[in-house]
Amino acid sequence: xxxxxxxxxxxxxxxxxxxxxxxxxxxxxxxxxxxxxxxxxxxxxxxxxxxxxxxxxxxxxxxxxxxxxxxxxxxxxxxxxxxxxxxxxxxxxxxxxxxxxxxxxxxxxxxxxxxxxxxxxxxxxxxxxxxxxxxxxxxxxxxxxxxxxxxxxxxxxxxxxxxxxxxxxxxxxxxxxxxxxxxxxxxxxxxxxxxxxxxxxxxxxxxxxxxxxxxxxxxxxxxxxxxxxxxxxxxxxxxxxxxxxxxxxxxxxxxxxxxxxxxxxxxxxxxxxxxxxxxxxxxxxxxxxxxxxxxxxx
Amino acid sequence: xxxxxxxxxxxxxxxxxxxxxxxxxxxxxxxxxxxxxxxxxxxxxxxxxxxxxxxxxxxxxxxxxxxxxxxxxxxxxxxxxxxxxxxxxxxxxxxxxxxxxxxxxxxxxxxxxxxxxxxxxxxxxxxxxxxxxxxxxxxxxxxxxxxxxxxxxxxxxxxxxxxxxxxxxxxxxxxxxxxxxxxxxxxxxxxxxxxxxxxxxxxxxxxxxxxxxxxxxxxxxxxxxxxxxxxxxxxxxxxxxxxxxxxxxxxxxxxxxxxxxxxxxxxxxxxxxxxxxxxxxxxxxxxxxxxxxxxxxxxxxxxxxxxxxxxxxxxxxxxxxxxxxxxxxxxxxxxxxxxxxxxxxxxxxxxxxxxxxxxxxxxxxxx
Numbered sequence: 001x002x003x004x005x006x007x008x009x010x011x012x013x014x015x016x017x018x019x020x021x022x023x024x025x026x027x028x029x030x031x032x033x034x035x036x037x038x039x040x041x042x043x044x045x046x047x048x049x050x051x052x053x054x055x056x057x058x059x060x061x062x063x064x065x066x067x068x069x070x071x072x073x074x075x076x077x078x079x080x081x082x083x084x085x086x087x088x089x090x091x092x093x094x095x096x097x098x099x100x101x102x103x104x105x106x107x108x109x110x111x112x113x114x115x116x117x118x119x120x121x122x123x124x125x126x127x128x129x130x131x132x133x134x135x136x137x138x139x140x141x142x143x144x145x146x147x148x149x150x151x152x153x154x155x156x157x158x159x160x161x162x163x164x165x166x167x168x169x170x171x172x173x174x175x176x177x178x179x180x181x182x183x184x185x186x187x188x189x190x191x192x193x194x195x196x197x198x199x200x201x202x203x204x205x206x207x208x209x210x211x212x213x214x215x216x217x218x219x220x221x222x223x224x225x226x227x228x229x230x231x232x233x234x235x236x237x238x239x240x241x242x243x244x245x246x247x248x249x250x251x252x253x254x255x256x257x258x259x260x261x262x263x264x265x266x267x268x269x270x271x272x273x274x275x276x277x278x279x280x281x282x283x284x285x286x287x288x289x290x291x292x293x294x295x296x297x298x
Numbered sequence: 299x300x301x302x303x304x305x306x307x308x309x310x311x312x313x314x315x316x317x318x319x320x321x322x323x324x325x326x327x328x329x330x331x332x333x334x335x336x337x338x339x340x341x342x343x344x345x346x347x348x349x350x351x352x353x354x355x356x357x358x359x360x361x362x363x364x365x366x367x368x369x370x371x372x373x374x375x376x377x378x379x380x381x382x383x384x385x386x387x388x389x390x391x392x393x394x395x396x397x398x399x400x401x402x403x404x405x406x407x408x409x410x411x412x413x414x415x416x417x418x419x420x421x422x423x424x425x426x427x428x429x430x431x432x433x434x435x436x437x438x439x440x441x442x443x444x445x446x447x448x449x450x451x452x453x454x455x456x457x458x459x460x461x462x463x464x465x466x467x468x469x470x471x472x473x474x475x476x477x478x479x480x481x482x483x484x485x486x487x488x489x490x491x492x493x494x495x496x497x498x499x500x501x502x503x504x505x506x507x508x509x510x511x512x513x514x515x516x517x518x519x520x521x522x523x524x525x526x527x528x529x530x531x532x533x534x535x536x537x538x539x540x541x542x543x544x545x546x547x548x549x550x551x552x553x554x555x556x557x558x559x560x561x562x563x564x565x566x567x568x569x570x571x572x573x574x575x576x577x578x579x580x581x582x583x584x585x586x587x588x589x590x591x592x593x594x595x596x597x598x599x600x601x602x603x604x605x606x607x608x609x610x611x612x613x614x615x616x617x618x619x620x621x622x623x624x625x626x627x628x629x630x631x632x633x634x635x636x637x638x639x640x641x642x643x644x645x646x647x648x649x650x651x652x653x654x655x656x657x658x659x660x661x662x663x664x665x
Contacts, residue, residue, distance in 0.1 A: 044305055046515075051409055058534060059398050059434045059525035060642035068517035075518055076546070077303040077553045083514035085305040086643070087433035087440050092410040098429045105447045111307045128527070157427040161411075161419040169410035171527055178527035180409075282411035284428060 003104040004151035005290070006036040006142040008260040010253070013122055013136025021053035022062060024138030025120035026069040032116065032140035033070070040071045043142070044112035045103060046086035049095025050120035050138070050252050056128055056171055056180060061088040066118060092167070092280025093221055095119060096255040097288060100143065100276075101155045107145040115143045119253040128171075129180040135249040139256035150291045156203035160195050160283040167281035189221065192279035193229025200234050200277050200287040207289055215271035217241040218262055218290075220254035220278045230277060242267065254278075268292065302557045304512030304648075307447060317500050319446035320507030321657055322456070325379025326621045327371050327493035328608065329360040338469060338487060344477045350487055353479075355579025359490025359609030361466040367401040369413065371493030372462025373420040375614075379495035380421060382660040385456055390497070392445060392457030393418045393426040396437030396613050398525070400430075401464045405532040417460055426457065434523070435575055436513070436641035437461060437613035438494060439649055443511045445498045456499035463612040465489040467533035468525070475535075485523075485538040488578060490609030494617035506652040510561045513639070513647035514554065519546055523642035538642075540577070547640050548585050552592040558636070558648045559593075566595030569650075570633035571623065575640040576605035576615040597636075599628075613641075624653075624661035631655040 009031030013019035025048065033040055048063035063086035068074045073084040091098040096119050103115035120138030123129050166185040171178050196219070204210065214236055219227060222244050231238045244261045247254065255278055262268040274290040309318040335351040335358060351357060362371065372395060380387055395414035402408050402416065414428035433440040441459035448454045472486035501507035522543050525536035559565060574582050586601040604619040611618055616637045623629040631653055639647035 055526040056407075057524065057526050058432075059523065059536065060520055060645070061433045063433075064515050064517045064520040064643035064645070067515055068520045072517070074516070074520075076516055077514065077550050079553070081303060082301045083303040083305070083516070085513045086515045086517065087431060087436075087645075089429055090409070090432055091412050091414075091429040094429070102444055102447075105444070105451060105453065106305070106307075109307060109447055109451055110311075111447070112305060159415055159418065159424075159426075159428055161415055165411060167410060169408070171407040171409065173405060173532040176530060178529070178532070182410075280410065282415045282428075284411065284415060286427075 001147050002151035002153065003107045003143050004146045007263045008032060008139050008141040008256040009035055010257050010260045011138040019122045019136040021050055021120045021122040022065055024122065024136065025050060025066050025118050028120065028138040028140040029066055029070045029116055029118050032142050036142035038114060038142065041073050042114050043072045043116045044084055045106060045115040046072060046084060047099040047102060047115065048088045048118050049099050051090060052121040052124055054124055055126060056124045061086065063088050091284060092282060093252060093254065094278040094280040094284050094286050095252045097276060097278040097286045100152060100288065103143045104152050107143060113145060117141050117143060119256055121251045124180060133182055133249065134251040137250045137253045137257065139253035139260065141256055153289045153291045154203065154207055155286060155288045156199055156206060157286045158195065158199045163191060163283050166191060189223045189225035190229045192283055193226045194233050195283050196277050196279040196285045197230050197233030199285045200275055203287040203289065211235040214273055214275045215240065216262060216267055216274040218258045218274055218276050220258060222247040222250060222254045222258060304514050304554055304557050306510060306512035306561060308510050308561045309450060309508060317450050317452060318507040319449040319498050320501035320505055320654065321651060322497040322499040323379050323383035323660055324496045324617050324620050325375050325382055326618050327374030327378055329362045329366055329491050331361050331363050332358045333361045334358045338473065342473045342476055346476055346478055348479050354488055355606050356488055356609050357606050359466065360492060362464050362491045367404060368397050368399045368462040368464045369402040369416055371464060371491060372397060372417050372460050375462065375493030375495040376417055376421045376458060376460045379458065379497055383497050385497055387422040388425050389456055390423040390426040390458050391454040392448060393423050393428050394431055394441040394445060394459050395461065396431045396441040396459060397461040397463050398434060398437065398612055399464050405467060433645055434641035434643055435612045436639040436645035436647055438617060439637055439639045439647050440513065442496065442498060442649055443513060446508050446511060449498060449500050456497060458495055458497050460495040461613045462493040463614050464491050465612055466491045468536050471528050471531050471533055471535050482537040483535065485540050486536045488610045490611050492608060492611035492614045492618050494614035496617055505654050508649060508651040510558050510650040512558050516550055516644045516646065519644040522644060543644065544581050544585065546644060548588045550646060551589050554646055555589065555648060556593060558650055562650055566590060566593050566597060568634060569597040569636050571599055571602055571629060571635045572597050572638055573602045573616050573619045573635060574638040576619060577610050579603050579606050624658065627662055629653055631658045
């Protein structure tokens with residue numbers, strides 16, 4: 001029995017489409033629910049981990065707006081029905097992995113049957129950001145508890161505030177208005193890769209696994225410097241690390257974009273043991289093992 | 299377990315999460331500076347003709363000084379919580395920051411790195427997994443729900459939920475725009491600053507701790523309260539349809555509270571204290587009267603009200619009020635307390651727990 005992940009849905013903001021983070025999250029959520037063969041009302045928990053959306057909304061959680069838009073039990077409580085709960089998690093580029101751990105917890109304890117994790121970022125518009133660096137992307141995945149299946153099998157986290165803040169995102173009052181400014185030092189990816197590799201190596205040791213046991217590494221950010229650094233430090237050849245062309249500027253949705261790509265290429269199906277790795281500002285780094293397949297009946 | 303409207307976790311349960319979680323310590327950080335409602339209303343740009351003190355029962359609120367912000371209030375509360383606790387900072391395996399505001403260094407909002415990492419760094423929680431939860435005024439209780447779940451499954455033994463809300467600046471901004479009682483920014487004038495923190499740990503054998511936690515989002519009302527950075531002023535602005543929120547909360551809460559009572563096998567009269575979200579003294583008293591009327595029972599004591607002294611301190615209100623009651627010696631060992639969240643979203647949640655000797659012993663003159 002384990003938390004399994006359905007195939008994530010990915011939505012990108014094309015020029016002709018309104019680049020709204022919320023609308024991309026809505027579309028990705030609907031598609032992910034449909035791909036999982038569920039109805040919107042089947043989702044018990046919705047966690048949004050996207051950070052950059054219209055007007056830099058601070059309240060309510062964007063998850064509540066997505067829940068209403070997608071029609072996930074939005075109505076007033078009434079006898080004979082059941083509701084859903086939604087909130088946001090903010091953990092930089094590690095948001096998806098954090099939300100997967102939270103969802104996994106409630107699935108494990110039998111509190112819920114299905115969770116939806118959604119990530120989406122776009123320029124907040126209205127002239128609120130200077131040089132927004134991320135490509136508009138939304139993605140969502142359904143997590144379910146399945147008897148007889150194996151899936152997420154352990155997480156590990158480390159923080160390294162001693163690295164200083166090589167990635168900073170702030171809204172500050174400048175020249176008479178509030179402006180979002182995102183800054184990343186040139187060596188962020190390579191430094192993050194070293195920390196991520198350390199965490200991934202510790203997780204493998206926790207699980208009595210060696211790098212050779214890992215069939216596929218699905219990691220974020222999807223920048224060449226991070227993926228190459230991770231591969232070198234953890235000792236897993238780059239051919240076993242998933243690279244997604246054109247996705248290096250995807251932010252919180254990156255891990256789901258990589259998962260979707262792995263599923264599409266058939267590499268997830270072929271991988272018996274995959275390693276999920278994320279690094280974000282702080283630094284915060286996390287890793288998880290995703291085991292694919294069915295448990296052996298005994 | 300029969301299907302409930304609330305996403306609910308119950309303890310003890312025979313399922314896959316056998317342990318109970320409890321509040322080990324609760325701390326807070328209140329700025330020393332006080333701002334009377336009268337003084338705030340005297341600062342409005344327009345002649346509002348609103349008697350806010352009579353309308354809300356808020357006499358004053360605390361406001362951050364020049365060297366205070368969301369981070370300093372959160373870190374101050376975390377330090378206060380640790381001072382009362384038998385745990386040291388490096389015992390914490392998870393630290394979740396749940397504030398709506400994330401101001402550091404004055405009115406600069408830090409979106410990345412997360413606030414939780416900065417708080418962990420300031421208090422020395424070097425081993426903690428860190429992340430932020432954002433769920434409006436239900437943030438801290440959502441954090442307790444998530445943390446308790448990790449503890450109940452045996453993933454961790456102990457962690458901290460923390461929040462620092464520097465929101466009095468919304469009141470300063472609203473004072474420029476509020477014209478009358480119908481203003482959508484009137485609720486911003488009720489806000490006060492505070493930090494709060496709670497350590498949640500695995501309950502020892504025989505200690506009840508948190509017996510039920512349940513939450514739901516009634517999202518068809520998600521747009522009744524919206525806040526975002528101000529366009530032309532430092533800080534933020536918030537637009538609230540307070541009356542609609544109050545009406546929906548009164549209509550929706552009884553069924554949800556009944557689910558919690560049913561799960562715990564209790565009646566309303568078995569609850570010693572209800573600590574609701576602190577919006578206005580009048581709204582709390584009227585709301586509780588209506589809800590109790592529907593449920594056909596009243597708790598053993600009147601609903602806890604601290605909004606008169608501190609205003610609405612957003613996600614920190616429940617813990618600020620809990621510390622107040624523990625300090626005053628009103629909440630005693632064995633008391634059953636229901637923390638009732640009501641927040642923009644529309645989030646409604648309940649955490650029902652039993653206070654134990656150890657928690658009580660951390661407050662009062664000697665603590």
